[in-house]
Amino acid sequence: MKSLETTPVVTTTGSLPTLVSSGASALVNTLVKLGVDTVFGYPGGAVLPIYDALHGESRLQHILVRHEQAAVHAAEGYARTTGKPGVVIVTSGPGMSNTTTGLLDAISDSIPIICISGQVAKPLIGTQAFQECDAIGIAKTVTKWSKQITSTDDVIPTTVEAYNQAMGGRPGPVLIDFPKDIQAQSVQDIDISPLIKRIRPKTADATSFQLAAKLILDAKKPIFYGGGGLINSGVKACEQFTELVRLIEAPCTLTLMGLGAFPGSDPLFVGMPGMHGTLEANLAMHGADLIVCVGARFDDRVTGELNAFAPNAKKIHIDIDENNINRLVKVDVGLPGDCGENLSGLLAVIKPRVSEKQNLKPWWNTIQKWRDVKSLAYATNEQSIVPQQLVSAVERATKGQNPIVATDVGQHQMWSAQHFCFDKPGRWLTSGGAGTMGYGLPAAIGAQLAHPDDLVICVSGDASILMNIQELSTAVQHRTPVKVILSNNGYMGMVRQWQEFNHGGRYSHSYTEALPDFVSVARGFGWTSERVASPADLDAAIERCIKTEGPYFLEVAVEKQENCFPMMPSGVAHNQILLKEGVFYRDDSTE
Numbered sequence: 220m221k222s223l224e225t226t227p228v229v230t231t232t233g234s235l236p237t238l239v240s241s242g243a244s245a246l247v248n249t250l251v252k253l254g255v256d257t258v259f260g261y262p263g264g265a266v267l268p269i270y271d272a273l274h275g276e277s278r279l280q281h282i283l284v285r286h287e288q289a290a291v292h293a294a295e296g297y298a299r300t301t302g303k304p305g306v307v308i309v310t311s312g313p314g315m316s317n318t319t320t321g322l323l324d325a326i327s328d329s330i331p332i333i334c335i336s337g338q339v340a341k342p343l344i345g346t347q348a349f350q351e352c353d354a355i356g357i358a359k360t361v362t363k364w365s366k367q368i369t370s371t372d373d374v375i376p377t378t379v380e381a382y383n384q385a386m387g388g389r390p391g392p393v394l395i396d397f398p399k400d401i402q403a404q405s406v407q408d409i410d411i412s413p414l415i416k417r418i419r420p421k422t423a424d425a426t427s428f429q430l431a432a433k434l435i436l437d438a439k440k441p442i443f444y445g446g447g448g449l450i451n452s453g454v455k456a457c458e459q460f461t462e463l464v465r466l467i468e469a470p471c472t473l474t475l476m477g478l479g480a481f482p483g484s485d486p487l488f489v490g491m492p493g494m495h496g497t498l499e500a501n502l503a504m505h506g507a508d509l510i511v512c513v514g515a516r517f518d519d520r521v522t523g524e525l526n527a528f529a530p531n532a533k534k535i536h537i538d539i540d541e542n543n544i545n546r547l548v549k550v551d552v553g554l555p556g557d558c559g560e561n562l563s564g565l566l567a568v569i570k571p572r573v574s575e576k577q578n579l580k581p582w583w584n585t586i587q588k589w590r591d592v593k594s595l596a597y598a599t600n601e602q603s604i605v606p607q608q609l610v611s612a613v614e615r616a617t618k619g620q621n622p623i624v625a626t627d628v629g630q631h632q633m634w635s636a637q638h639f640c641f642d643k644p645g646r647w648l649t650s651g652g653a654g655t656m657g658y659g660l661p662a663a664i665g666a667q668l669a670h671p672d673d674l675v676i677c678v679s680g681d682a683s684i685l686m687n688i689q690e691l692s693t694a695v696q697h698r699t700p701v702k703v704i705l706s707n708n709g710y711m712g713m714v715r716q717w718q719e720f721n722h723g724g725r726y727s728h729s730y731t732e733a734l735p736d737f738v739s740v741a742r743g744f745g746w747t748s749e750r751v752a753s754p755a756d757l758d759a760a761i762e763r764c765i766k767t768e769g770p771y772f773l774e775v776a777v778e779k780q781e782n783c784f785p786m787m788p789s790g791v792a793h794n795q796i797l798l799k800e801g802v803f804y805r806d807d808s809t810e
Contacts, residue, residue, distance in 0.1 A: 263310020291321020327652025387418025448514020657686025
């Protein structure tokens, strides 16, 4: 990467040199000083001064996307795999408004994004000028902080504050609204080091650590429940979480956003909890006498019916956002603050007393009974490919390569979460809180740009891929060798499944009768592409996809009406799991 030092323009006022630049150049220089090396964007009239400043700029890599929503998703993929903020530059009006889905996705999953939107010149604001919009008003509910630059003195401090806000506390998206006339005006350079501040969340006290440690050491049926906050906190936090789980020798479950925070191959890992989690994870949550929640927020897809959630369990909750503690589930000990710092404090108390922990062998004997049910098992046939078979085949073919896997949203997302094994953080990219179809392809491109030598795979569905299929062009232009594996069942799969279970099989507008020839479409964008429909041909096709240089689009025709199991139906407790159609597993011994 090029040096991060800036080279300001020097002009002379009297006999003393004054460092000045345009507002646009000041923005670019400040981003570079903050360590930004990649930005995602799409130009337009209100950001042309910024794009002029980017012309020939060797210190920043600009990635030209084909839609502003995709710019944010690509920046999310970059951010989630690097720990750096993703930076997006868009024009005013529809440019800015097109980002809102991406910003919603980022705030839902706590991804640090700095979105810079152009704005009409200050004298025109409020006059309904061409491509004017109330960017701050639009962004209010999908960002954690936003500000419009109103003077040249604001440019550099606002840029630094945007960085502080995006990265500080609970990470999330922020917006800078930048009027075009200020972009073109001269700005005096300043030292940004005094402006860079870490926004520290409230931290737990020593008494709370002692209380939490006692609960953990006294528990006979504990379970550790980790989420995306662990990934956001960094590799060290995930290592500390792993150390604590192994120290107690307790079962561990990870949310959809937390996969990889604890090694998926470890025998202590019982799988994902919640609506499409494993039987053993859900029953362990239901039957536990202690739940240690780290970096998760007890969302509805995990808890199911709140009134019946973990009825006999005491609860410890570590969360960077103090507002999440006791928000949905009342806990016995709340530890606000960064996951890593709290885990460090907890380990310091528990390590000297680890001999006091309970014998968990009876608890593990019970869990093994649930494991033996093999809730993720599926049947195959010689005539067609079932979606679980597809995901399992990709997992086998990439074992040992530590791929980065991005998905879109729907059944293929759940099957990927169930059948891929992630041993490290930052290798799994998916849309959790917002459930955004169209996330997968641009997120994979962003991750590939951050890790050009790694294998990056996007698992998508025929409905999801159409949401941002234009980004196939972005991948070719920027030479990102992303592998798209399309699970094509001709339906909006999860919508169809819910219509089958909850709406009498009335498949209202969930079947697509005019799907394109995906192979031809992908080839038209410059991708290598093929289609496979026979189970006998699947492994060889996946191998070609992975080993071929450059972007590869593999369309896989799968069973059209395969349902995603296990499933915890709405309104029930974790001890009632639908294993397959018509087969309920209920365990009342956990009551």
